[in-house]
Amino acid sequence: MESPRPPMVSEHDEPDTGPFTAERRRAGAGALWPVVAVVSLGGSVGAAARYGASLLWPTASGAFPWTTLLVNVLGCVVIGVFMVVISEVWAAHRLVRPFFGTGVLGGFTTFSTYAVDIRLLVGAGRPALGLAYLGLTLVAALASVWSAVWVTRRVVAWRQT
Template sequence: MTARPGDPVRRVALPLSVAAGGALGASGRYGVQLLLPAEPSGVPWATLAVNVAGCLLMGVLMVLLLEGTATPHRLLRPFLGVGVLGGFTTFSAVATEVDALARAGQAAAAGGYLAVTLLGSLLAVHAGIAATRAVLRRRREGGW
């Protein structure tokens, strides 16, 4: 049985795929935070790590889905991009952590953490895109 655009099965599949991916991504983030617990007034390294890693993976994912040779399943992008990586990264936590550092009298640490998070995340997306395009180009040219 194939679902048509207005079918209830099709309307439910997208939110369920995002929710399932979000559960996986948030669980992964929680695991990283257990491995790298933050000191009460220290830099939250786990949040920085998941945001930069998630941005790198987002760059890789978007190139693979949009520029790869295969046509991906219609739910793959929302599942992986919005769900898994959206649940894994946590830019809302950056705002509260910057605020907590500033309130603890560590304005320089708060500003530095914010700057490193933003710059690191942007560079990571770019690196993921560039590296994945290079790999795809090499594969297309028969280098692998």
């Protein structure tokens, strides 16, 4: 038995419910530009901070990339605190999360440099160190964000009593 086919919809027919109504699409396009702008601005701030960290604490060729690891762990700590604060404590303006969470912290933390560091370690004949860095970053980042969320919630609860 064949399943019934959905009715054919022309390109001019528009659904009257859901997130893709014509009115919502028109309103969404204009509402998107402020978000794009603050993410871009925040990303430039975060990337500049990360670059500054790499200048202050450069990593020698073939050495363990401590700076990238510490930047990523610090970024995870900050995102853990930030998400609790803006989700559970403070009613933030709608652009705060895209600016700081996606922009600043997205630009500050760096998966691309992490991947390049692993490739450089393997290319330098240090595959075990590259594998250790890969695993340590994953564990440290997850532990950092989880710990920051846990501690922040405890501090908030303590301050509210």
